[in-house]
Amino acid sequence: MSVLKGPTRFLAVVGKEIISVIRRPGALVSMIAGPFIIMAVFGLGYVGRPQYRAILVIPPDSGLPQSAAEYQEISDDTPVEIVGVMADPAPARAALADRRADLIVIAPSDGEARFKAGQQSVLVVEYNTEDPVSAIYADTVAAQLSAEANKLLIERAVRAGTDQAAQAGIPKIPAEVIAEPTKAEAHNLAPTRPSVIAFFGPAVLALIVQHMAVTLSALSMSRERFGGIIEVLRVAPIAASAILAGKLVALLVLVGGTAGILLGLMLVLLHVPMLGDPAQVVLSLAALAVASVSLGLALSVLADSERQAVQLALLALLASVFFGGFVLDLNDFALPVRIIGNALPVTHGIQLAQDLFLRGETNQFWRLGVLAAMGLVFFAIAWLAYRRTLRATA
């Protein structure tokens, strides 16, 4: 009969953990409804980057048209909305200063004449932002505007000269072909054209799985460690590994159930596509959950207090948002930061989830191995530290 005692203890921990969590309806609601509502608000409310409001400054002697309608083509081809055309740069700069415009484009006063004379002119683009990401984007927009303006100038010059060329027996080439001999035509080969909510849905799911797993496990461990119950556990005939394994299984059940509900809501209410094999999706989320619960256990046994355990869980969330590939591509970062990012379970979870949901397949299954290894390492750290805590007799 003593062979049954081990499973009895293990199942007792599993049952106790599950009951402790589900008896807190507030926590359950915030765990399931909270993330789903946030995800829905994010997806439905996100409209992407707004167009840059641009004012064109066209000096009267530039030879360029003064009507805003003439520049409509620029608006069509660039993320720029022309909100005004002025002759004088001063009021345009005033509008930029008080944020009525995002950038102003100042055309050279003698651009056409200099072009005909074979000289290059300068197209000045001014913007007003402290945000380095916006500044990079504005630089790109400026380059695009410059290209559009060049095209306009070339077309005008070519149109003026084509009749003479035809008379000289030179084949008549359309001005827009001379101005733009090649034209890019991009084709997106991805199997889906997800909406913003659909694109971020799998990543949000992965993030929620990790956050929930880390937070629940950190709270569960720290409540016991810093409450009186640890005294009884120290005396009880149960090993640290059995307690941790019991918690791991219980939390996997809870996280798995919650993730299943969230997944259903995502598919049904938010219409997030899931092109991949459901079994592969489940496997990926399970691997992510194992690594995340183990991470939470490790964080909580290293914490000095319940409060610190919660803080560490929040830090893990913050790191995941920034370095997990959730908002910014991990390749945008320097190598040391990429290493940190790859040490987070969610980084691998997001990649797998996005591939399996939106592409229907992945060539990144090696990430499952990484998640499994993370689970083992974090669990081993938690076990070593917890064993020392339980048997601390020095």
Place this chain on the structure above:
Amino acid sequence: MSATPSIAVRKTDDRVPLGVSAGPAIELREVSRRFNGTVALRQVSLDVPRGSILGLIGPSGSGKTTAVRLLTGILAPTAGDVRVLGEQPRHFRRATREQIGYMPQGFLLYPELTAAENVDFMASLFGLLFSHRRRRVREVLELLDLWTVRNRRASALSGGMQRRLELACAFVHDPAVLFLDEPTAGIDPLLRRSVWQELQRLRDTGRTLLVTTQYVSEAEECDRVALLAEGRLIALEAPEGLRRKALGGDVVEIETDAPVDAEALTEHPVLLVDSAGTRLQQVGPRSLLASSNNGASVSPALTEAIEASGAHVVAMREHRPSFDEVFALLVERELGTDTTRADAESEREAADADRT
């Protein structure tokens, strides 16, 4: 320390765990424990025979909880040897742990679990299998008058019920040895009485209990009492023995029909040669306290001396000071006389610690 008096165990089922010798259930030999230079326990030695209750009594900070934590293996002694059921607590085997029940001072139950679930969890933790567990959980809850609230969450129970529930958790697995750190703290006198009755019932079925308490009046409930103060074991006696130790023997309160002078009586020739070693203390003009090693009676020599002084004994009764008085006397006496020695010991231990 004085030799351990033998205590009659009322009834035991001679539960001796497998592989464990049938010696005392609990043994401490010259045990000391120091925390960062502060001595929490100083060379404490005591035995607790199987099937008895030892009350560990002393003021806050006297070392009671440290002693319990040493006995449960949570702490290791700085010096000395600790044995419970014949094993060092630090190296308890799993089977031995199953024989230990422990109720810590600050034990917090799982608030989301019901009363029955908390007890069931503890029973499972200590290895009770399902078939036996259901019956046992019910038994324990009924015993502690918690069966009617078994489905109520622990957080919704009153303070007294929570303490009883913690007690239920400690002995649901029917341990051979129970360590209870202030089980009656914060509960009303009636409930305290019922808790003690339950502890005595456990003792009567052969369990060994070590119970700490700040309520010195509870000493009477124990088979033996260990009095701790400032980490030192001041006394280890049966409750009555403690009274005798504090008062210097059996004490009788005597009333006379005429005034008597205790000092004059002491000088009386018959008392000077009295083999009972009678000592007198003046309480009032016509009342005396007489202590002797002869039992709670007045020696013929004292009666003769009183009558020689022109008075007669009109009433005589056993003097039973409260345990508060007894402990105050013992602590005062021991700590007062031993301050110098304790200081010297502290200095020596501090020097030892520095060297190591």
